[in-house]
């Protein structure tokens with residue numbers, strides 16, 4: 001971790017201030033050390049450059065949740081260039097200008113590819129939080145950026161102060177045991193007038209996944225060893241890729257598009273490389289927990305936090321992206337840019 005992270009942290013148990021002890025440094029990073037809570041004396045280690053606030057090995061719920069994500073992120077340990085456009089689509093209407101100069105929190109950062117993009121867009125600081133061992137990859141993928149920070153923590157017990165102007169979670173909340181709880185936990189760390197984005201699987205239009213893919217995932221594929229599932233998922237990936245290249249890509253610009261099965265989404269991913277298609281197939285087969293959430297339900301999350309100006313939009317007719325501000329007299333994004 002970098003020294004500049006310390007003022008943003010707080011003890012997840014009592015909210016107290018933390019005292020940093022660095023035992024090994026590499027350039028700007030504290031690679032090994034500890035963070036001790038001044039009021040309650042709880043001790044949190046820093047290992048491999050990452051502060052560790054979760055006790056994943058000894059907490060069954062955390063272990064299961066981490067297992068939902070961890071293995072795949074270690075397999076797909078790289079940041080690819082086409083991910084930025086995909087990310088923009090997931091967090092629209094948020095733009096680089098909105099993020100610039102702000103404190104940003106990411107709930108479920110995986111290997112850190114979005115953390116990296118936000119840091120590149122000029123955030124004052126971005127903290128990527130993940131419960132799983134993916135933090136190892138996320139740290140490697142972002143350590144060169146002075147404004148990017150990675151911590152290992154439970155989204156329900158964030159070791160953070162209330163300092164953030166913007167929080168987002170992309171493709172993560174629907175894999176939590178309590179998606180809405182994860183959302184409200186992120187909101188607790190927003191400044192008044194702060195904003196939050198959430199991108200989640202939709203229930204609408206996904207009946208075929210819920211009826212056919214989900215039972216297979218729950219009873220079989222999520223229980224397979226990661227390497228086996230990774231290899232096995234090549235088979236459906238090859239079939240899907242052929243359909244995308246031979247049918248969806250050529251017809252996506254024609255009037256026949258709307259006659260195709262699941263056309264908005266499949267036309268969208270038709271331009272992705274094979275490796276990314278494999279990633280998507282693998283993702284749908286690997287997670288032990290996946291919720292498919294209705295538009296109204298996501299709207300309720302925003303209503304519950306008394307969000308103002310919130311908007312919920314379809315993404316490829318199969319998922320929802322939500323964006324909204326917390327109530328405050330002035331919106332932080334506009335205030336900081338003098339509008």
Ligand SMILES: [Zn+2]
Pocket residue numbers: 011012013014015016037038039040041042
């Ligand atoms: Zn404490």
